Amino acid sequence: MSKTISKIRFTATLFRPAGVPKDDAWTFLNLPKEASDQLPSRSMTSVEGTINGFAFQATLEPDGKGGHWLKVDQKLRGAAGAEAGDLVTLEIAPMAVEPEPEVPADLWEALLAAPPKALATWSDITPLARRDWIHWITSGKRAETRAKRIGVALSKLTAGNRRPCCFDRSGMYSNSMSCPVADVE
Incomplete structure (x- = not known):
């Protein structure tokens, strides 16, 4: 503990x-x-x-x-x-040290194929920042949205951006995060 x-x-x-x-x-x-x-x-x-x-x-x-x-x-x-x-x-x-998040296969493949600066930025950011990028990418409901977000992420990482823009980590100011609804059975 x-x-x-x-x-x-x-x-x-x-x-x-x-x-x-x-x-x-x-x-x-x-x-x-x-x-x-x-x-x-x-x-x-x-x-x-x-x-x-x-x-x-x-x-x-x-x-x-x-x-x-x-x-x-x-x-x-x-x-x-x-x-x-x-x-x-x-x-x-x-936890005293933030664990490394699991990187989805499609994002990892895209990072490996992207300009070297994207992977360098990805490697330099904190595990929490990587978790934010992953959550932003995977929170899209449609495959097209996810693919578009991977492209945007690669572009931003290549430009040296360390966090997704305007991402509300608490879910309090957007509908990007919320608790599931309980089954009433």
């Missing part, structure tokens, strides 16, 4: 997202306001901790309302011994 901030302890209910097929077994939880308020940012925040005593690392997503939510995949939920509808106990703290 991170030594720079006290552990944040809370309980939360696991929800199944509405509109997601039942065989897609991910769930999510909303952090209570009191827990979110203890985090260093209203935006994406990487944490380490436990869920029902099982250790994990994850990046909390902003809910667009000043709080955070956590996607709990099938593997993590199984290790925690929990199902949708269950109350789980968490103990988290922000």
Whole structure:
């Protein structure tokens, strides 16, 4: 656990997202306001901790309302011994070092094919800045939007831009980020 901030302890209910097929077994939880308020940012925040005593690392997503939510995949939920509808106990703290984000294959291929300056800028920015670029690119709903954003990103990175322009990391001022809606079944 991170030594720079006290552990944040809370309980939360696991929800199944509405509109997601039942065989897609991910769930999510909303952090209570009191827990979110203890985090260093209203935006994406990487944490380490436990869920029902099982250790994990994850990046909390902003809910667009000043709080955070956590996607709990099938593997993590199984290790925690929990199902949708269950109350789980968490103990988290922000990670001391931001982990490297997973770069989507199409973006990585485009970076390798781009002018060398684009990859040099990409390599020089922080993991958090890379996460912002990835989120901006992948938040487009259509394949055409994603492809266009990759092109824009390469152009901006080649020009030395270190962050996507006008990207609201908290989701509070745009509709780019929000918490899933819970299935009411």
